[in-house]
């Protein structure tokens with residue numbers, strides 16, 4: 001098996017004020033001081049990025065944002081650019097999360113523009129894909145993932161200096177307490193890797209990290225991490241408490 005370092009990423013979504021964010025991340029830094037061989041990342045809301053980034057300086061935990069806009073600057077009220085995220089200390093940015101797709105009109109085309117802009121600015125995108133419950137029930141899982149992945153990465157230039165992380169998050173498993181069965185997760189992860197290999201070649205496909213997301217908890221993480229094509233997790237609810245997130249990191 002390829003030597004892929006696991007990545008455990010926490011997505012706080014729209015939770016925590018600045019003081020709450022600082023307190024949480026300070027506790028997390030202490031709890032994870034012994035961690036070796038696992039990459040860690042926190043994605044707080046925009047308002048907490050700078051403050052959390054300040055606490056995370058010189059620690060092993062990386063900083064990520066939850067979204068960005070593809071333009072670099074200008075009259076785009078409410079938007080945040082890749083350079084602004086970099087200036088807060090971000091190394092990563094989540095792009096195409098299903099909640100952005102569901103509530104904020106994100107499409108495969110806007111995802112594609114954001115992925116290009118993130119890579120051009122030197123951010124590592126965590127590119128989210130996943131099918132809804134109805135799509136799974138009607139046997140559309142693989143065609144939906146195909147479209148999300150192929151349209152999302154169109155025209156992207158990836159290499160060792162421009163890496164990408166993929167997160168497979170079945171929409172029916174997000175925040176619902178339902179997790180994909182290990183065989184369902186492995187099946188999709190292996191499929192996504194093979195699809196990625198068709199576009200970018202085998203050697204990059206072997207290196208790329210594919211995270212699983214959707215109701216990841218301390219009690220299901222080790223089974224998921226035991227799957228050959230699962231290289232980490234994107235954790236929502238269970239990343240809000242430093243104790244539970246720490247347990248996941250220590251899978």
Ligand code: PGA
Nearest residue numbers: 174175214215235236237
């Ligand atoms: P959840 O969220 O862990 O709360 O299901 C995961 C995600 O949306 O990234």
